[in-house]
Amino acid sequence: MQIFAGVAPVGNIAITVDYLVVAGGAGGGSDAGGGGGAGGLRCTVTATGGGGTLETALSLLTGTNYSVTIGGGGVGALQGTTNATNGSNSIFSTVTSTGGGIGGGAALTTQNPAVGGSGGGAGQSGSATGASGTANQGKAGGNRGGSPDFGGGGGGASADGALGNSGTGGAGVATSITGSSVTYAGGGGGAQDGNSARAGGAGGGGASGAPGTNGTTNLGGGGGGGGGSNRQAGNGGSGVVILRYADTLTITFGAGVTGTESAASGGYKRATITAATAGNVSWA
8 A cells, every 4th residue: 555745545544553662582691601681672651771762652544554573582502502592673663673682601602792672791701791782772781790700681671781790680661551560671690600590680581590591471581691511591582562552443463463452441452462473463
């Protein structure tokens, strides 16, 4: 469907849609590895990621398809066996949130922490400095520290991951787009050689340990680092897209999109989309 000179096709009505778009969190690093960074977070309600200015709601049209993709979580590292991977991007219409960056440490090869929506924490192996997050989406991972070296926490949507001496993951962002406050996109905890657990950040960040725990599904949390030699790090949690719109509207989920629409409340309906690969949604 083409639109010329900004004029809506006959029968199509302009609507306003608020959104929360959270990308997939990254996998943690192994062998006193850094925590995985949380998925990038962009939101028009309550707060957005990276300490940035609140995003602006989208002006859309009924009867028109809008793209949606939910980013998957990255894989956690295992020393000598598996490299960690970044989280994948989540997309709604023109809005893209960037997948989290991996935690550093020993893996199939030595890996440095990676830049992402939120950055990965530094591990015992590789760079000693945590990676940065993406502006208006997330924060940086923590540096390694201590003796022996401890992995830094993965960055969260609202706070940097902690220095390795503490190693906790950065906190995520709380938003009330669903009608109640929920926290998303916490960073994974950084690990230490002694294998004791370090907490992930609020918002689904996985704790470090032997093995590290996974970030929470559909919260975009980073995976926890693996403590000690040959300890599996946690995987990142998948992302989510939540949409808020007038209660006079009804959403349609296209093929391959897994979503639910809430009952009307406070003048709004909300759609929560938990899985989609290049799918689409529309309103009537």
